[in-house]
Amino acid sequence: MAFAVAATADLGSLLADWHLGHVLAKPLLMPLLVAHVIAIGAPRLLVAALLFGWGGDLALLFDAEAAFLIGMGSFAAGHVCYLVLFGRGGTRPLLGAAYALALVGTVALLWGDLPADLRIPVAGYSLLLTAMALRSSALGLRAGAGGALFLLSDTLIATGVAEWPQLPRPDFWIMATYLAAQYLLATGVTAREPGVR
DSSP states (O other): HHHHHHHHHHHHHTTTHHHHHHHHHHHHHHHHHHHHHTTTTTHHHHHHHHHHHHHHHHHSSSSSHHHHHHHHHHHHHHHHHHHHHHHHHTHHHHHHHHHHHHHHHHHHHHHHSSGGHHHHHHHHHHHHHHHHHHGGGGGGGHHHHHHHHHHHHHHHHHHHHEEEEEOHHHHHHHHHHHHHHHHHHHHHHHTTTTTTT
16 A cells, blocks of 8 residues: 555665655655545544654654654644543553553663653653553554554654664664554554454
């Protein structure tokens, strides 16, 4: 589908260090995924979550702290949409404990290396993101994997902001995990896997 073509173009541009290709491909990604899920009967909250993700994508094309905060706010609104969409289905206590440990450990480790004015926003966003990742597991394995990958992707961003050592081509890994996350969340919702209310 068109989303897969645009995703391949974007990731290929990042691997090739072709910034213009990334700038051209990235804004197409979420609208194409939105078009796909609408065509298969997506609920409005899923469309809203993906569009807020698109807003975050656009903001993060700009290398400025204000743009980072705007992008984080847009993604946070998307996570709220996901949380409402996922409802109150049961999640496994051990998984909840693992996510809680990951949240506390990651924020504690990053805290001292984050810019002072970003510490509280990042901690608050991390709590919301972790809650979304945990709740996604109530929809089944596919959506749960999407939630976990979203958490991984944004953790990679946070380690970059904290100026921790990065993998080669960090933007590639951030986008690869993010695109897989959004696709798995979207298709996990629309497939109505076991556990969907």
